[in-house]
Amino acid sequence: MTTLITIYSLLGIGLVASLIKSKEKTVKAFKIAWKAFLKSAPSLIAMLTIVGLTLGILTPQTITRLVGVEAGFTATILASIIGAITLIPSLIAFPLAGSLLRSGATITTISAFVTTLVMVGVVTAPLEIKELGKRFTLLRNGLGFIAALIIAAIMGVILT
Amino acid sequence: MKTLKKYVLLIVIMLVFLVLIITTPDAAVRSSLVMWDYFKEMALILPPVFILMGLMEVWIPKNQIQKWMGNKSGIKGMAIALALGTLPTGPLYVAFPMTSTLIRKGASYTNMVIFLGSWAALKIPQLMVEIKFLGLPFTITRFVLTLTALILIGLLIELILKKYPDKQWLDKEVIEKAVKS
Numbered sequence: 001m002t003t004l005i006t007i008y009s010l011l012g013i014g015l016v017a018s019l020i021k022s023k024e025k026t027v028k029a030f031k032i033a034w035k036a037f038l039k040s041a042p043s044l045i046a047m048l049t050i051v052g053l054t055l056g057i058l059t060p061q062t063i064t065r066l067v068g069v070e071a072g073f074t075a076t077i078l079a080s081i082i083g084a085i086t087l088i089p090s091l092i093a094f095p096l097a098g099s100l101l102r103s104g105a106t107i108t109t110i111s112a113f114v115t116t117l118v119m120v121g122v123v124t125a126p127l128e129i130k131e132l133g134k135r136f137t138l139l140r141n142g143l144g145f146i147a148a149l150i151i152a153a154i155m156g157v158i159l160t
Numbered sequence: 161m162k163t164l165k166k167y168v169l170l171i172v173i174m175l176v177f178l179v180l181i182i183t184t185p186d187a188a189v190r191s192s193l194v195m196w197d198y199f200k201e202m203a204l205i206l207p208p209v210f211i212l213m214g215l216m217e218v219w220i221p222k223n224q225i226q227k228w229m230g231n232k233s234g235i236k237g238m239a240i241a242l243a244l245g246t247l248p249t250g251p252l253y254v255a256f257p258m259t260s261t262l263i264r265k266g267a268s269y270t271n272m273v274i275f276l277g278s279w280a281a282l283k284i285p286q287l288m289v290e291i292k293f294l295g296l297p298f299t300i301t302r303f304v305l306t307l308t309a310l311i312l313i314g315l316l317i318e319l320i321l322k323k324y325p326d327k328q329w330l331d332k333e334v335i336e337k338a339v340k341s
């Protein structure tokens with residue numbers, strides 16, 4: 001809700017200012033917006049369906065079962081792979097991480113899950129590649145994954 | 161071959177969905193519900209975002225972005241990228257087209273990695289939820305470590321892309337620019 005208010009107020013202010021200054025440039029902005037939208041539409045649809053599939057298959061219960069039965073190193077790796085692949089809204093992800101922590105998962109495992117979740121986006125990769133190129137996307141996500149594992153290890157040492 | 165490649169992803173998705181309908185109809189229903197939710201969200205958020213991008217493209221001069229977030233912007237550029245990323249401005253898929261516009265206007269790769277990273281990992285509303293469920297020490301430690309990692313990754317990607325530029329992507333951008341003007 002706050003997001004929508006922020007974006008639409010920005011749009012309102014921007015549009016009024018733009019229309020006052022130049023009508024032609026405003027029309028041009030709309031044309032650019034439409035072209036950019038058409039360009040991203042296929043990747044957006046792909047992302048939408050992949051998010052639906054991953055969340056439909058990997059429910060919080062399934063993740064708990066997967067991460068919960070394993071312990072130590074295997075659990076951490078499993079958690080980081082699940083985190084890297086899925087795109088879970090924070091209102092679901094953090095309560096899930098909290099309950100995993102209380103039911104006995106280690107800090108390292110939970111950090112690996114949370115950090116890969118927010119730093120690596122496999123489901124958003126098609127869109128990222130389209131907008132920013134293959135090389136940038138692979139580097140950003142690949143290095144992000146390695147960094148997430150290192151962060152998880154450090155957090156395990158500091159916080160336990 | 162090129163058109164085939166375009167549809168491979170879509171065909172794979174359809175197949176997975178089909179298998180899901182047959183094997184676990186429950187999961188198929190859940191998936192459809194999630195897709196519908198995301199579709200509604202995107203239908204509300206994306207139109208204003210694309211129009212704002214169009215306005216940015218038309219009104220913000222290139223040297224301005226270059227001065228704020230370009231190669232020579234230093235710590236100030238990083239701070240701007242971090243501040244813009246942490247604002248409550250919506251889901252990550254909004255950030256990719258914006259980043260593309262900013263790069264074309266002269267923002268550095270380092271700052272864009274920080275921008276995207278803080279958008280995804282250090283967003284203020286998200287941090288609030290994190291504090292509530294995982295505690296303040298966890299959240300602060302993750303914040304500091306993640307920010308450090310983002311800066312290092314950003315600098316590294318800048319170095320790599322300077323040495324081995326993504327020619328395929330750059331060429332495509334140049335062509336699109338030529339078509340636009």
